[in-house]
Amino acid sequence: MKVSVVYAQPEEQVWLPVNVEQHATLMSAIEASGILAMFPSIRLDQQKVGVFGKICALDTELQDGDRVEIYRPITWVAPDDDDDDD
Template structure:
């Protein structure tokens, strides 16, 4: 069956079509895609994965046409609290 594996960094996005066996899991599709070699910084023990925007476990069984997504950590930096406009 055909599925795809996707991963997006701010500067680069990849979409890899993969043929997998019936009853394949997210993990087996990720391994078959070779994406872990392309992006060695991916840490599946720390990053979330899903199918079509829904979080799933790595052992979730896939359906034909599924899009496996590897989510990167959200990084947010709080704005600087030191406001130079404040003359107190």
Template sequence: MKVSVVYALPKEQVWLPVDVDDDATVLSAIHLSNILDVFPDINLQQQKVGVFGKVSSLDAALKEGDRVEIYRPLIWHPDEDDDDDDD
């Protein structure tokens, strides 16, 4: 069956179509996509994953046409110039 694996960075988005077995899981689709080779900084032990915008486990079963999403951490870092002092 056909699914896709997606990952988005601020300046780069990747959408990889993948053919998987009928008993495929989120994790197996991620491995078959080779996205971990393209983005070695992805840490599946820390980053959440989901299907069509809904967080799921790595062992969740997939259906035809599912979009597996790897979510990057959302961390705000203030700019050096971002200062609340109005001196």
């Protein structure tokens, strides 16, 4: 069956079509895509993954046409508060 694996960094985005066996999991699709070699900074033990925007476990079984997404950690930096009122 056909699925895709996607990952986006600020400077680069990839969408990789992958053929996997029936009953494949998110993890098997990620491994088959080769994306971990392309982006060695991906840490599946720390980053969330999902299908079509819904967070799922790595052992979730895929359906034909699914889009496996690897999410980057969300980081927020507070703006520098230069107010001298305190």
